[in-house]
Amino acid sequence: RRLPLTALPALLLALLGQEGQPLALPWLLLGTELALDATGRPFLLLSAWLWLLAAWFAGRHLAGDPRPRQFFLFLLAAMAGNFGLIVAQDLVSFNVCFTLMSLSAYGLVIHRRDPAALRAGRIYLVLVILGEVAIFIGLIGLVYTAGGLLGLTPAGAAATPFSAFFLVGFAIKAGLPPLHFWLPLAHPAAPIPASSVLSGAMIKAGLLGWLRFLPPGESTLPEWGLLLLLLGLFAAFYGAVVGLRRNEPKTVLAWSSISQMGLITAGLGLGLAVPAAYPETLAAVQVYAVHHGLAKGALFLAVGVVGARALLAPARAERGTGGGWSPAGILLALGVLLPALSLAGAPGTSGFLAKGQLLAGGQAAIVLLLPAEGAGALWGPRLFSLLLSLSSVLTALLLIHFLALLGEKWRRPGENAAGPGPPAAAGSGAAGLLLPWGLLVISGLPLFWPLLLPAELLPTSAGGWAKHLGALAPILLALLLAGLIYGRELPYGRASRRERERPDQVGETIMAADDKLAGTAEEAGLLQIIAAWEAKWREGLRGVAAAGERRQRHLLEGLAEISRRVEERLASWSLAGCSCLLLIFLFFFGLL
Template identity: 45%
Template structure:
């Protein structure tokens, strides 16, 4: 009986999706995440169930990591459900939104409870593809962002499927517990890093994220930035061979990409002019830290046992705080925000920046202890990035853009979840103040105010370069330059790089055929074809 209840988190939302058009009240969507919440709170750890007649056999199990992801993810899904409009924005639009929301919720629950690779893949694909409807919006720019998200998601899904085939052929088993029995093929490891790297927005694979976070409806951004993004990290935790020695190049490569993500997120994020865009690049910086820690764990199997649980706690903190910041921003953009909202947003920003006496500070302290003094420079850089980005986010709130809401936004529910987000993971050590923890805060604050001082100088530089035939807009990360005479081959290389340098500057296409002319899309389609050929080669 204990094993049967593990079927409820994916099964209940799927059944509700069949009747989504008749679910007029948002509380029905709220209740769809209750099974995940109750299992995270009450189910017995170690329980499991196998359904041998579905696919190649579906295996479900609840471990400590899955319990935490299920529990805290359910809180965000429940609150995000209350942000879905209760009336149609267009004929049939609300029913479509509810269906995609419920299917994405089902996929998230399925992948968390999966004990085998194929079940995990089915849940991951269901969640990722259904989220297309959560990114899709009424504007042309939002629809284009949804198409870009879909292209990246398809590439990631195919990479994971190819990796699954290689692992099944090399090991002969689909169970996670059997992954360490045989050495992992290098091609499978590369595909896993690619497939999940898209979800966690590794540098170069992050181009979908600023678009989606800036243009998608708030209910979509909340789950994208929380449970869905952390699903990529959970995939690495489930699939990667942390206890098996690997070539140092794998761990070092992921570590360097993670550091690049921290730097990229900080440098581009602090010059954004939209609060949503700042939060988007903050996610890139934070996931860069997680990626670097995963790479470090691959190279140090002796430390992985103590480090991975701390990474999980840090990820759960981000899973809660980042969606809360997005939803708090939606509250701030109402006509009459309460006097309590700005202090609440300040608390969340301080917690995300790992301020002492918060859950973020406790998690960062535990991480420093688990690393044993190693990667001190990375932790300092990440702390500076967090403070600078949160300072920029709070600064932009002064230019509040009012949006008229058709439905009341559930401020009481947001407030109830606020202390959980700010002080998770709770630890009494968080209330032990140490002066050395202020170093990243002081450095990040200094960087932020230095940016304000240099703002006029940067504007003058931009105007000067414009007169020289170039246009440099540091505020929106837009780079336009006159192309010198070059061969067609060089132009084909230049165009995708130019598009990649301006992720928030894609002009809306009037139809789908124009969208496919985007060189970046064609590069991704080429990668899709290569991965498909690679998968088919197993059977030739």
């Protein structure tokens, strides 16, 4: 019951703490320095609020779990690492806290201990170690080029040739393709409270790492910013398209996180490519990160609430059918619909404001990036706006797909929508699930943004009617496409599973390509190929070791044979008698 209070100090610091007042601990590590700055405050607000509500939810959701202490131990360790890396102002503390968070999350991923969780944990651990090695090399290079610098400057560390390792290392945590495939495996395997903080808070550590170690300036390579822009736009569309081919709610949300983090990465890439527009794009990226964390955390917890339908609606669970809408059912439906509409960018939601700010910042950067004369200056901002609108259509279609899957699991009797493991919230009250989830849903409304965002990051205006209609158009188009794709019946209503999962040619190709990369297809994937190479390498090493052992055994046997023959000669009476006479002679010679 007291577990959520562990996140309260970080929340109070983010709300009431003053920036620019470091806490120096020279006795810790190589000299630890902690401080709250303008870059880290939104991340600390988001993370503290999410961890508090997720821990509250977990206390009820895992009431019947056989290993609750292990889960909460890893949860607290990951939370401590998440808070520490946000306020760390020196390289060593940042690296230690980032590693603590990443490795502790492994315990959350494998908590169920079933084959799927263990496999997801292995893949996650391999990528985490690769990312940690890349980040460590970048830190060593940063210290080397800066002449022993251990602390972060207020504007971030200077760009170096080693910054490419930061680009790769933090891309793994941010789920940027082609290093993304741990996300769709880890989210379905982890318990729902862990999935909410994995997607809402911990994935943002990759974004914060980029903001710390890839600052804009003359020494920053603009090509890196353009690379992030292209990879981000690719992830925005790729994640949504592949997510439409999945049929498990948490997996769909994982692909949605890849898509949404792609939009954030694209905005950051524009800021790095155009340093003059970086302050505006930085504010847009921070606002979008907070919006996505709140909405995605609420949707993950909604899966757990639906999984506890036997607790929330016993009569419905026994009948297995609806029987009409009750006031509680309407509130639950609104609680699921509000964050979904927010992610789709519906007017009046936080997603509408966040996407509007991201669009404005991106267009301003593109105007400065392209030459003032020519068609590029005219069509560049329009193309960026068109790409964001198309991504909004895919996001809305993906969320319709998610809501249909969630509705089917609510109607299906005898199945726990929360995933494998013990029944959700067994033996506990419904309030322990509904209150934290409801607070998270409400906190995502723009009305409460002044409490979760600094004043300088709050959007100034929402735009006129044209912008509202423009934001509503992708949702309406997605509804039309959903009707055309699934036919006149609602998706996942009476259609058979074989009809629902009948893929089109393009979707099947993309889905097979991703399965090939992640190693989830029947054929050997990338990780299986690497494992086969490792097995052959180990087999070769074992052969070399066996040959060495045979040579060593032959050498020892030869030495033993020589020693045996020498002992036989020394043990003969003639040699022993001569040796005794020689010793007696030497003894008397010494006396004389």
